[in-house]
Amino acid sequence: MNQHASDxxxxxxxxxxxxxxxxxxxxxxxxxxxxxxxxxxxxxxxxTAARLAASVAQAAPELMKERTLAAVDxxxxxxxxxxxxxxxxxxxxxxxxxxxxxxxxxLAAAASFAGLAAWQHQEKQQLEQRARQSEQRLDAVSGVLAxxxxxxxxxxxxxxxLTSVVASDLxxxxxxxxxxxxxxxxxxxxxxWLDHDGTMRPAGFIRQDGTVLLDGDAAxxxxxxxxxxxxxxxxxxxTAPLLLMALPA
Amino acid sequence: MDTPPPxxxxxxxxxPAAAAGARPVNQPHPMNQPHPTGSSGxxxxxxxxxxxxxxERGDKQAFSALYDALAPMVFGIVxxxxxxxxxxxxxxxxxxxxxxxxxxxxxxxxxSVTTWASTIAHRRAVDRVxxxxxxxxxxxxxxxxxHHTAFDxxxxxxxxxxxxxxxxxxxxxxxxxxxxxVTLAYYGGLTYREVAQTLRTPLPTIKTRMRDGLxxxxxxxxxxx
Ligand SMILES: [Zn+2]
Numbered sequence: 001m002n003q004h005a006s007d008x009x010x011x012x013x014x015x016x017x018x019x020x021x022x023x024x025x026x027x028x029x030x031x032x033x034x035x036x037x038x039x040x041x042x043x044x045x046x047x048t049a050a051r052l053a054a055s056v057a058q059a060a061p062e063l064m065k066e067r068t069l070a071a072v073d074x075x076x077x078x079x080x081x082x083x084x085x086x087x088x089x090x091x092x093x094x095x096x097x098x099x100x101x102x103x104x105x106x107l108a109a110a111a112s113f114a115g116l117a118a119w120q121h122q123e124k125q126q127l128e129q130r131a132r133q134s135e136q137r138l139d140a141v142s143g144v145l146a147x148x149x150x151x152x153x154x155x156x157x158x159x160x161x162l163t164s165v166v167a168s169d170l171x172x173x174x175x176x177x178x179x180x181x182x183x184x185x186x187x188x189x190x191x192x193w194l195d196h197d198g199t200m201r202p203a204g205f206i207r208q209d210g211t212v213l214l215d216g217d218a219a220x221x222x223x224x225x226x227x228x229x230x231x232x233x234x235x236x237x238x239t240a241p242l243l244l245m246a247l248p249a
Numbered sequence: 250m251d252t253p254p255p256x257x258x259x260x261x262x263x264x265p266a267a268a269a270g271a272r273p274v275n276q277p278h279p280m281n282q283p284h285p286t287g288s289s290g291x292x293x294x295x296x297x298x299x300x301x302x303x304x305e306r307g308d309k310q311a312f313s314a315l316y317d318a319l320a321p322m323v324f325g326i327v328x329x330x331x332x333x334x335x336x337x338x339x340x341x342x343x344x345x346x347x348x349x350x351x352x353x354x355x356x357x358x359x360x361s362v363t364t365w366a367s368t369i370a371h372r373r374a375v376d377r378v379x380x381x382x383x384x385x386x387x388x389x390x391x392x393x394x395x396h397h398t399a400f401d402x403x404x405x406x407x408x409x410x411x412x413x414x415x416x417x418x419x420x421x422x423x424x425x426x427x428x429x430x431v432t433l434a435y436y437g438g439l440t441y442r443e444v445a446q447t448l449r450t451p452l453p454t455i456k457t458r459m460r461d462g463l464x465x466x467x468x469x470x471x472x473x474x
Pocket of ligand 1: 008035037038
């Protein structure tokens with residue numbers, strides 16, 4: 001449990017009332033994935049809020065039903081979301097896999113904020129849109145961490161950074177975490193790679209410390225690599241890897 | 250929905266932060282009584298859950314029945330937050346279509362159909378209000394919603410227009426600050442920061458009052474999940 005735990009727990013009420021800013025909302029959504037007590041609070045508070053909603057019920061405009069029924073003729077229904085048997089609390093996953101404490105804290109808290117700070121100056125509408133996307137990514141991150149087949153590898157990069165990869169074949173995704181990663185030299189960026197049969201495929205970027213969901217198929221990947229590339233990234237590695245972490249089959 | 254679903258149903262030990270206002274264990278809720286779902290008053294939660302299973306399979310007739318049960322609540326809460334009727338109709342219709350689209354994502358173990366629908370409706374209403382605000386310069390809009398207007402209007406509506414006796418009675422059981430914190434956020438669509446500004450009250454106090462207020466409401470209305 002990190003230092004801010006009690007603060008974060010306290011957000012169940014504003015979360016359930018949709019009263020958080022997008023950034024806080026994303027942070028809290030990440031916390032929820034790991035906190036059973038908060039999930040119960042949110043369920044209770046939402047059920048309570050539903051009563052507040054029911055108490056202001058009023059007849060909907062007459063034509064609305066007709067229009068709605070006509071509209072759904074053209075709306076495809078989403079397939080059910082595939083869930084792990086039971087969401088494993090994040091702390092449990094981390095403990096089981098014996099992730100170092102620093103990384104555990106980083107995963108639990110920093111995950112949500114990778115990239116968020118940079119959004120501060122974006123247009124407000126874009127911000128909300130991106131916060132929603134970030135929530136989806138967080139869903140994916142927690143999905144990997146909670147996957148029954150999640151496996152963790154630790155590494156130490158050439159520049160001293162501690163790294164971990166959590167990968168799930170079931171989810172076909174992998175999550176990368178770095179602690180102590182120095183800022184890249186000017187004009188350079190850290191790029192991640194997934195090794196498929198000896199071919200390094202671009203898997204996204206990491207700015208500095210934090211947690212990212214790797215792009216691309218993780219299932220069947222033999223390793224995760226990290227290189228310094230010219231800003232904007234490269235289609236294939238152009239420098240010796242700072243790190244190559246083999247993923248157990 | 251973006252919320253990770255609650256795990257198994259066994260109720261976890263009470264949250265440390267909840268301890269102060271925690272509900273008493275194994276005691277009957279003082280005002281536990283059946284409540285109508287939506288405004289029709291005769292669609293029971295179990296029926297709705299059964300309807301959802303049919304809707305999930307693309308059954309339009311079932312959706313029509315689901316619409317009848319939920320549309321008044323959906324429209325009601327959207328109007329409450331959005332205020333403008335034409336816009337509210339647009340939003341409420343989007344919500345109803347979303348219920349159809351997302352039917353297979355509804356998970357009974359995470360809450361009732363009514364809760365699911367009201368969560369989606371409220372979120373959309375708030376999104377509409379906030380994006381409209383962003384477009385019209387949030388600062389200005391904020392000033393326009395200032396203090397007296399938002400505050401008096403909302404509390405007055407809460408006092409006079411609530412359809413449900415029970416909710417009205419339970420809201421009266423809250424302290425003034427608890428009630429305002431909950432209603433300004435939920436009916437007013439304000440963020441808790443805006444609530445704190447509007448009520449000129451420190452943020453941590455608002456957070457606590459909001460939580461305590463919801464806990465009291467939950468217990469007063471006998472909400473169980
Ligand atoms: Zn919590």
